[in-house]
Amino acid sequence: MMRSLFRWLRNPDPLLVQNEERFKQLDFRLPLPDYDYVVCDTELTGLHKRKDEIISIGAVRISGLQIELCNTFHTLVRPVKLDANQATFVHRITPEQLRGAPCMEEVLPRFVEYCSGALLVGHCISLDLHFLNLAIRKNLGGILTNPCVDTMTMARLYKELAGKKGVRFASNPGSLVLDDLTTEFKLPRFKPHDALEDALQTAYLFLFLAKKLKSLGVRTLEDIRQLGRKKSEERLF
């Protein structure tokens, strides 16, 4: 008990401090290709904000608005509670596979390093970030302070702006679910419910939206922040 309390109170890991330093001076008015991004996705044991845990992290890096296929991050994570539950049927990761996986404590430093200097991108990124930061706070005594971009916000913004220009979308009007957007924008399709494949799927969506938004006059992070600000539930930066 004392030990875990100590963890909560200890100074953040130097990795996190370094990471934070990098964003202190970040200028949000640069064009989108000028930033590096990490698109990430996590698989969870469930959606309970305090009980559930991350069991897989997948991420790809983007620089110059191109996906670097040589620089991906993919790992399983051994959770504290190791029993099959309903989510097993979704992501098809078995308890056996998880038993052999590294634990969060081993995974996190590598992941924090992987994200260093990059903006975090995800589809509904706040959810992934919640679970990631929960674990990071526990293991490294801090949180990821990387600015975030949510592809869900970008998609809503793109649909709004394109709609005003008369672009009509065929299927699933209004849906912002990753799978529906993939169909609607006719993106190449990846295997769902695998952290790396989902991250790739999101990265494709991000490239698509970034370039499409550019043609609609949305060029910088600041533009997205201004125009995309609508509801409070979606985390933007």
Add this chain to the structure above:
Amino acid sequence: MANNGQAPSAPDVIVDFLGNIMPFKELDLQLLKDVARHVRVDFFPKGTWLFTMGETEVRFLYLIQQGGVKSFLADDEGNITLKDYRGEGEYIGALGIIRGTVANMNVETVEDTFCFLLPRDIFLDLITSQPGFAQYYLKSFSEKVVSTAYTELRKHRIERRSDEDLYLFSIKVADIIGRTLRKISVGSSVQDAAKMMMRFSVGSLLLYEENEDNIVGIITDKDLRNKVVATGMDMATSVRGIMTSPVTAISSQTVCFDALIKMMSHGIHHLAVEENGKILGVITSHDVMLLQGNSPYLLFKEISTQHSFPALYSLAQKIPGVVRNLINEGAKAGNIAQMVALLNDRVLAQLLQAVEQELGRPPVPYCWLLLGCEGRKELTFKTGQENALVYADPEDECQQQAASVYFKELSERTSNHLANCGYPVAKEQVMASDSQWCQPLRVWKGNYAAWLKGETVAGVIFCGKFFDIRCGYGHEPLLEEIRTKIVKDARKYQGYLASVVDDCITRRAPLAVYRDVLVGEDGKQESLFDIKEQGLAPYISFARILALHYGVRETNTLARLTILAKEERLDSELAGKVQEACEIQMHIQLIHQLHQFEVGTLPDSFIILGKLSELEKKMLRDGFELVGELNDVLKSLAVGTLER
């Protein structure tokens, strides 16, 4: 899955993608994975200019994952010439990288397009280290790719029935000479020859005169049996009296398939193998047979011995089965058509002989003519019958009467038998059983003269298939007379030329294969491709028109082109390209029809483009590009600027 500290492997998506496209699929998996690790993904919305001609430095090989691009040239006045469409699985930028130049064409995306980008240096490494790479990108029709295409066709489109690895097309005759060559002087006695054959247990001896290298003939054990023993000839007679002379020889570098064709068409079982004018040895039909399980040769032999109609019907049904075996052995469509023609001709000959048996001797000599694709020896699967009959000019009215009655009966019966053999009767097709196409020689000569003048014959205007004729059975000199007449009159009259060239040019091939559709010059798109009409017809008509114009007697399209090139009537490089385009399309058609045959539908020539591989589509596209060039040749022919 978990990457415990090691460098992560490239995601499956790119490895799978590269593993399915040429020429990357030829790389071994480890190298492919290494290459894949350097790939980046980029997205270009519809309407993005990727390259500007003469300006853009090409830093990546762009591999299209999804979407499509067009490449085009723009001149000073802003006129745009569309060069090409490229779609999924295809590349852009290779030429610029290899040559180290800036982009040589404008490239713009015509759809939202995702590309895999392979950095220039990595690509150049592959070009220098992988022999197939430079070749693939530089030579659109290099032989290597063509043969890779055939292999691919065979591998992917045909299931092999067993683990048969047969060698008719890869083994040279030099490699199957089994026994040491045995020779004997042509002056030796029959008995000495027989002793020598027994001693060395061989079935044949070569005969020399004066010195051992001067081979003058061959005797086989069959000669001893049939010419000596059976006739009670004196054993002391010299072998000169029973030998076959001269010896039919074949070059040592010929593949066994051609040896087989030669034996079948000459009706012999032994061939001398020669190299630099020297005989190396003898091969027999048996040696060739050993290479092959289910052989066309055995079928040929079986047909040759059958005279009863029902037996011939069922043997004829076995012919398509031969096609499958030949494809498996590596035959090209041209080879197969040659073999099928031999077999079909054999069936026809047996049928006609049997019909003659029923009707009695014909009053005058005749020749059964084959027209159209059978006349060109380009038929593989049986389509409708196309035939006609010519008979020698009768001496008087009485003989004329007899001839027209006899040949009417003969052709009707034969036509029915052919239908029973599986060659369907179609209404609109030319058939010998139609009295209009069963005529004495002088009528035929008149017909051809009229056609070549540009006139109609009984409502029929110049029609290509009548000029692709050959003798299926009968008295060949009749056909040769017709041919001579055609050559002479084509020289004399030019009436046919303008309209035939015109017809050919209006049948212009589609501009491009783009993803899974054909895009015509007018922008019209189709997903079904009639390979016979849209693909092959322009090449066939082209070869026919030139052959007519320059008096080439050959009817086979590939052979016509060879002769035209040899006689310097046609640029030999162009001729070669047309032949390659022709062969690959014939092959695609052949495999399509084989598949239809095997699932029990009637063979047709409609290809669904979506089912073709990326390489096959590339070959089609390269072939289409030729058609414009061919039309130009024809146009200048029609306006008479070409020298005769």
